[in-house]
Amino acid sequence: MAPVELIARSGELVDDGRKDAALAIRGLSVSYGAKAAVFSVDATLPLGTMTAIVGPNGAGKSSLLKGALGVVPRLSGEVTVFGRPFKEARHRVAYVPQRASVDWDFPARVIDVVLMGLYRKIGWVRLAGRKHRETAMACLERVNMAEFAERQIGQLSGGQQQRVFLARALAQDADLYLLDEPLAGVDAATERAIIAVLQEVKAAGRTVVCVHHDLSTVAQYFDRVLLINLSKVAEGPVETTFTVENLQHTYGGRLATAHVEELALGRGA
Numbered sequence: 001m002a003p004v005e006l007i008a009r010s011g012e013l014v015d016d017g018r019k020d021a022a023l024a025i026r027g028l029s030v031s032y033g034a035k036a037a038v039f040s041v042d043a044t045l046p047l048g049t050m051t052a053i054v055g056p057n058g059a060g061k062s063s064l065l066k067g068a069l070g071v072v073p074r075l076s077g078e079v080t081v082f083g084r085p086f087k088e089a090r091h092r093v094a095y096v097p098q099r100a101s102v103d104w105d106f107p108a109r110v111i112d113v114v115l116m117g118l119y120r121k122i123g124w125v126r127l128a129g130r131k132h133r134e135t136a137m138a139c140l141e142r143v144n145m146a147e148f149a150e151r152q153i154g155q156l157s158g159g160q161q162q163r164v165f166l167a168r169a170l171a172q173d174a175d176l177y178l179l180d181e182p183l184a185g186v187d188a189a190t191e192r193a194i195i196a197v198l199q200e201v202k203a204a205g206r207t208v209v210c211v212h213h214d215l216s217t218v219a220q221y222f223d224r225v226l227l228i229n230l231s232k233v234a235e236g237p238v239e240t241t242f243t244v245e246n247l248q249h250t251y252g253g254r255l256a257t258a259h260v261e262e263l264a265l266g267r268g269a
Contacts, residue, residue, distance in 0.1 A: 020083070022047045022176050022207035023068065028077030030060070030067040037063035039231045040076070045209055047082075050202045051224040052212040052238075056251050059229045061211040062098065062180050069095055069178065081176060091120060094174035096165045098181050099158060110156070110164050111149040114139055117171030139167040142197055159190035166194060170201075177201060179210045195221050215263045218242055 023045040030038040038060035045051050053061045066072040068079045070086065081089035094117070114136040140146040143163040148156065153164060162182060169177055177198070183191050198208050199221075212218060218225055218238060225242050227233040227250040234246040244264050247255060255263075 020047070021045055021080070022049075022082060023178075023209065024080045024083075025064075025068055026078045028064065028067050028079065029075040030063045030072055031075055032063075032072075036230060038067055038228075041228060041232045043226055043232065043235055045207060045224070045226075047207055048202065048205050049224050050198065050208040050210075050222050051226055052210055052218050052222040053226045053228065054212055054215065054218060054250070055228045055233075056254075059250075061228060064228065065095075065178050065180055065209075065211060069093070092175040094169035094172040094177050096162075096169050096177070096179040096182055099161060099165075099185065102161075102165075105154050108153050109149070110140070110145065110151050110153055111136055113153050113164050114167045114171050117168040120172070136167075136171055139170040140164070142170060142200075143167045144193060159186035162186055163190060163193065166197060170197070174206070176207045177209070179208070181211050181213060183210075184213060215247070218263070 021044045023043070025041055025043045028038060028041045029036070041060075041064060043064075053064060055061050063072065067074050067077070068086070079086045081093060086093075111133065115132060117139070118132050118135060137146055137149060140149055143166050145160060145163045145167060148160065148164075153161060156164065166179075166182065169179075179198075182194055182198075186194070198210070202208050210222070212222070219242060222238055224236065225238050226235045227241070227246055229250050229252070233250045234241050234243075242264055247264060
Protein backbone atom coordinates (compact mmCIF):
# COMPACT_ATOMS: atom_id res chain seq x y z
CA MET A 1 0.00 0.00 0.00
CA ALA A 2 1.40 3.39 -0.99
CA PRO A 3 2.12 5.79 1.88
CA VAL A 4 -0.47 8.50 2.47
CA GLU A 5 0.67 11.92 1.29
CA LEU A 6 0.49 14.73 3.82
CA ILE A 7 0.46 18.42 2.93
CA ALA A 8 3.63 20.16 4.14
CA ARG A 9 2.38 22.69 6.67
CA SER A 10 4.60 24.76 8.92
CA GLY A 11 6.53 22.50 11.24
CA GLU A 12 4.94 19.33 9.86
CA LEU A 13 6.85 16.45 8.33
CA VAL A 14 5.65 15.05 5.04
CA ASP A 15 5.12 11.32 4.67
CA ASP A 16 5.23 10.41 0.97
CA GLY A 17 8.92 9.54 0.83
CA ARG A 18 10.04 13.15 1.02
CA LYS A 19 11.07 13.01 4.66
CA ASP A 20 13.99 10.73 3.72
CA ALA A 21 15.15 12.97 0.85
CA ALA A 22 17.61 15.83 0.95
CA LEU A 23 15.52 17.66 -1.66
CA ALA A 24 12.05 16.74 -2.85
CA ILE A 25 10.21 18.63 -5.59
CA ARG A 26 6.55 17.99 -6.40
CA GLY A 27 4.70 19.48 -9.38
CA LEU A 28 7.11 22.39 -9.84
CA SER A 29 6.24 24.73 -12.73
CA VAL A 30 8.01 27.96 -13.66
CA SER A 31 7.40 30.38 -16.54
CA TYR A 32 8.81 33.66 -17.79
CA GLY A 33 5.80 35.56 -19.05
CA ALA A 34 3.90 33.30 -21.42
CA LYS A 35 6.90 31.01 -21.96
CA ALA A 36 7.02 27.84 -19.88
CA ALA A 37 10.46 27.09 -18.44
CA VAL A 38 9.65 24.06 -16.27
CA PHE A 39 6.41 22.11 -16.29
CA SER A 40 5.17 19.97 -13.40
CA VAL A 41 8.50 18.42 -12.42
CA ASP A 42 8.74 15.83 -9.65
CA ALA A 43 12.14 14.84 -8.26
CA THR A 44 13.38 13.13 -5.12
CA LEU A 45 17.08 13.51 -4.43
CA PRO A 46 18.34 11.16 -1.70
CA LEU A 47 20.68 12.02 1.13
CA GLY A 48 24.40 11.69 0.52
CA THR A 49 24.23 11.54 -3.27
CA MET A 50 25.71 13.57 -6.11
CA THR A 51 23.18 14.32 -8.85
CA ALA A 52 23.60 15.89 -12.29
CA ILE A 53 20.66 17.79 -13.79
CA VAL A 54 21.04 17.24 -17.53
CA GLY A 55 19.14 18.42 -20.61
CA PRO A 56 19.50 20.49 -23.79
CA ASN A 57 19.81 24.27 -23.86
CA GLY A 58 16.52 25.84 -22.81
CA ALA A 59 15.35 22.66 -21.08
CA GLY A 60 14.74 24.44 -17.76
CA LYS A 61 17.70 23.09 -15.78
CA SER A 62 18.62 26.40 -14.15
CA SER A 63 14.96 27.39 -13.81
CA LEU A 64 14.32 24.19 -11.88
CA LEU A 65 16.98 25.10 -9.31
CA LYS A 66 15.86 28.73 -9.13
CA GLY A 67 12.24 27.70 -8.74
CA ALA A 68 13.12 25.26 -5.98
CA LEU A 69 15.07 27.98 -4.18
CA GLY A 70 12.39 30.62 -4.69
CA VAL A 71 14.80 32.80 -6.67
CA VAL A 72 12.10 32.93 -9.36
CA PRO A 73 8.36 32.62 -8.61
CA ARG A 74 6.74 29.21 -8.93
CA LEU A 75 3.50 28.82 -10.82
CA SER A 76 2.88 25.65 -8.83
CA GLY A 77 4.63 23.05 -6.77
CA GLU A 78 6.00 22.21 -3.36
CA VAL A 79 9.62 21.91 -2.28
CA THR A 80 10.86 20.22 0.88
CA VAL A 81 14.38 20.02 2.25
CA PHE A 82 15.09 17.14 4.61
CA GLY A 83 11.35 16.65 4.99
CA ARG A 84 10.61 20.27 5.95
CA PRO A 85 9.13 23.12 3.93
CA PHE A 86 11.96 24.93 2.18
CA LYS A 87 11.55 28.16 4.17
CA GLU A 88 12.16 26.28 7.41
CA ALA A 89 15.27 24.48 6.17
CA ARG A 90 16.86 27.05 3.86
CA HIS A 91 19.75 27.50 6.35
CA ARG A 92 20.82 23.95 5.43
CA VAL A 93 21.16 24.84 1.73
CA ALA A 94 24.10 26.45 -0.10
CA TYR A 95 23.65 27.77 -3.64
CA VAL A 96 26.29 28.55 -6.27
CA PRO A 97 24.74 30.54 -9.15
CA GLN A 98 25.89 30.68 -12.75
CA ARG A 99 28.87 32.98 -13.25
CA ALA A 100 26.91 34.98 -15.83
CA SER A 101 24.39 36.04 -13.17
CA VAL A 102 27.02 37.64 -10.89
CA ASP A 103 28.14 41.29 -10.97
CA TRP A 104 31.90 40.79 -11.04
CA ASP A 105 32.53 44.55 -10.97
CA PHE A 106 31.26 44.76 -7.40
CA PRO A 107 34.25 46.01 -5.33
CA ALA A 108 34.69 43.04 -3.01
CA ARG A 109 37.81 41.11 -2.12
CA VAL A 110 37.94 37.35 -2.38
CA ILE A 111 37.97 36.97 1.43
CA ASP A 112 34.88 39.20 1.68
CA VAL A 113 32.98 37.03 -0.79
CA VAL A 114 33.74 33.89 1.21
CA LEU A 115 32.78 35.62 4.48
CA MET A 116 29.32 36.17 2.97
CA GLY A 117 28.79 32.45 3.50
CA LEU A 118 29.18 33.04 7.26
CA TYR A 119 26.66 35.87 7.63
CA ARG A 120 24.19 33.59 9.36
CA LYS A 121 26.79 32.97 12.07
CA ILE A 122 28.26 36.48 12.10
CA GLY A 123 25.03 38.46 11.87
CA TRP A 124 24.28 41.21 9.35
CA VAL A 125 25.37 44.14 11.57
CA ARG A 126 28.44 42.60 13.19
CA LEU A 127 31.98 42.57 11.84
CA ALA A 128 33.73 39.32 11.07
CA GLY A 129 36.07 38.19 13.81
CA ARG A 130 39.35 36.31 13.73
CA LYS A 131 37.68 32.89 13.89
CA HIS A 132 35.40 33.82 10.99
CA ARG A 133 38.38 34.88 8.89
CA GLU A 134 40.19 31.66 9.79
CA THR A 135 37.16 29.66 8.64
CA ALA A 136 37.00 31.61 5.38
CA MET A 137 40.71 31.10 4.76
CA ALA A 138 40.36 27.36 5.42
CA CYS A 139 37.63 27.21 2.77
CA LEU A 140 39.86 29.07 0.32
CA GLU A 141 42.63 26.58 1.08
CA ARG A 142 40.28 23.73 0.13
CA VAL A 143 39.84 25.22 -3.35
CA ASN A 144 43.49 26.33 -3.68
CA MET A 145 42.64 30.04 -3.64
CA ALA A 146 44.09 31.21 -0.30
CA GLU A 147 46.86 33.23 -1.97
CA PHE A 148 44.20 35.37 -3.69
CA ALA A 149 42.34 36.30 -0.50
CA GLU A 150 43.03 40.04 -0.81
CA ARG A 151 42.46 40.21 -4.57
CA GLN A 152 39.39 41.98 -5.97
CA ILE A 153 36.98 39.31 -7.21
CA GLY A 154 36.64 40.90 -10.66
CA GLN A 155 40.39 40.57 -11.26
CA LEU A 156 40.25 36.77 -11.23
CA SER A 157 39.81 34.42 -14.14
CA GLY A 158 36.49 32.67 -14.65
CA GLY A 159 37.75 29.44 -13.14
CA GLN A 160 39.18 31.25 -10.13
CA GLN A 161 35.90 33.08 -9.57
CA GLN A 162 34.08 29.76 -9.65
CA ARG A 163 36.41 28.35 -7.00
CA VAL A 164 35.78 31.38 -4.77
CA PHE A 165 32.02 30.92 -4.97
CA LEU A 166 32.47 27.26 -4.11
CA ALA A 167 34.53 28.35 -1.09
CA ARG A 168 31.67 30.65 -0.06
CA ALA A 169 29.28 27.69 -0.24
CA LEU A 170 31.68 25.56 1.82
CA ALA A 171 31.78 28.31 4.46
CA GLN A 172 28.04 27.88 4.96
CA ASP A 173 28.71 24.32 6.16
CA ALA A 174 25.46 23.29 4.48
CA ASP A 175 23.91 19.85 4.18
CA LEU A 176 22.63 20.39 0.63
CA TYR A 177 24.68 22.06 -2.12
CA LEU A 178 22.92 23.29 -5.27
CA LEU A 179 25.27 24.42 -8.04
CA ASP A 180 24.25 25.91 -11.37
CA GLU A 181 26.78 24.97 -14.09
CA PRO A 182 29.81 24.98 -11.75
CA LEU A 183 32.07 23.55 -14.48
CA ALA A 184 30.98 25.80 -17.36
CA GLY A 185 33.87 27.65 -18.96
CA VAL A 186 36.56 26.49 -16.53
CA ASP A 187 39.90 24.94 -17.45
CA ALA A 188 40.68 21.26 -16.92
CA ALA A 189 42.65 21.86 -13.70
CA THR A 190 39.81 23.87 -12.17
CA GLU A 191 37.27 21.25 -13.21
CA ARG A 192 39.28 18.53 -11.48
CA ALA A 193 39.68 20.67 -8.37
CA ILE A 194 35.96 21.49 -8.14
CA ILE A 195 34.89 17.88 -8.65
CA ALA A 196 37.40 16.68 -6.04
CA VAL A 197 35.95 19.09 -3.46
CA LEU A 198 32.36 18.14 -4.32
CA GLN A 199 33.20 14.46 -3.98
CA GLU A 200 34.72 15.20 -0.56
CA VAL A 201 31.49 16.95 0.39
CA LYS A 202 29.48 13.91 -0.69
CA ALA A 203 31.84 11.55 1.16
CA ALA A 204 31.11 13.56 4.32
CA GLY A 205 27.43 12.64 3.97
CA ARG A 206 26.26 15.87 2.35
CA THR A 207 24.13 16.04 -0.80
CA VAL A 208 25.28 17.69 -4.04
CA VAL A 209 23.11 18.68 -7.00
CA CYS A 210 24.68 20.24 -10.12
CA VAL A 211 23.26 21.57 -13.34
CA HIS A 212 25.72 19.95 -15.73
CA HIS A 213 26.28 20.46 -19.46
CA ASP A 214 28.98 17.93 -20.37
CA LEU A 215 27.39 14.58 -21.14
CA SER A 216 30.79 12.91 -21.49
CA THR A 217 31.58 13.25 -17.77
CA VAL A 218 28.21 12.44 -16.19
CA ALA A 219 29.02 8.78 -15.60
CA GLN A 220 32.48 9.69 -14.29
CA TYR A 221 31.48 12.44 -11.84
CA PHE A 222 27.97 11.62 -10.61
CA ASP A 223 26.08 8.72 -9.08
CA ARG A 224 22.60 9.97 -9.98
CA VAL A 225 21.09 11.90 -12.87
CA LEU A 226 17.91 13.89 -13.46
CA LEU A 227 17.12 14.25 -17.17
CA ILE A 228 14.73 17.05 -18.08
CA ASN A 229 13.41 18.83 -21.15
CA LEU A 230 10.83 21.26 -19.71
CA SER A 231 9.36 18.28 -17.85
CA LYS A 232 11.12 15.33 -16.27
CA VAL A 233 12.23 12.55 -18.61
CA ALA A 234 13.90 10.23 -16.10
CA GLU A 235 15.58 10.23 -12.70
CA GLY A 236 17.68 7.72 -10.82
CA PRO A 237 21.12 6.08 -10.53
CA VAL A 238 23.43 6.82 -13.46
CA GLU A 239 23.92 3.15 -14.31
CA THR A 240 20.18 2.57 -14.85
CA THR A 241 19.00 6.04 -15.93
CA PHE A 242 21.72 7.49 -18.14
CA THR A 243 20.71 5.24 -21.02
CA VAL A 244 20.56 5.57 -24.81
CA GLU A 245 16.75 5.60 -24.76
CA ASN A 246 16.51 8.26 -22.06
CA LEU A 247 19.18 10.45 -23.66
CA GLN A 248 17.50 10.32 -27.05
CA HIS A 249 14.16 11.15 -25.45
CA THR A 250 15.71 14.07 -23.55
CA TYR A 251 17.48 15.49 -26.60
CA GLY A 252 14.69 14.79 -29.05
CA GLY A 253 16.67 12.22 -31.02
CA ARG A 254 19.24 14.84 -32.04
CA LEU A 255 22.27 12.95 -30.73
CA ALA A 256 24.20 10.53 -32.96
CA THR A 257 23.39 6.97 -31.90
CA ALA A 258 27.01 5.82 -31.67
CA HIS A 259 27.92 8.84 -29.56
CA VAL A 260 24.97 8.28 -27.23
CA GLU A 261 25.96 4.65 -26.74
CA GLU A 262 29.46 5.75 -25.74
CA LEU A 263 28.06 8.33 -23.31
CA ALA A 264 25.71 5.85 -21.72
CA LEU A 265 28.64 3.48 -21.17
CA GLY A 266 30.73 6.23 -19.67
CA ARG A 267 33.24 6.24 -22.53
CA GLY A 268 32.42 9.68 -23.97
CA ALA A 269 35.47 11.65 -25.00
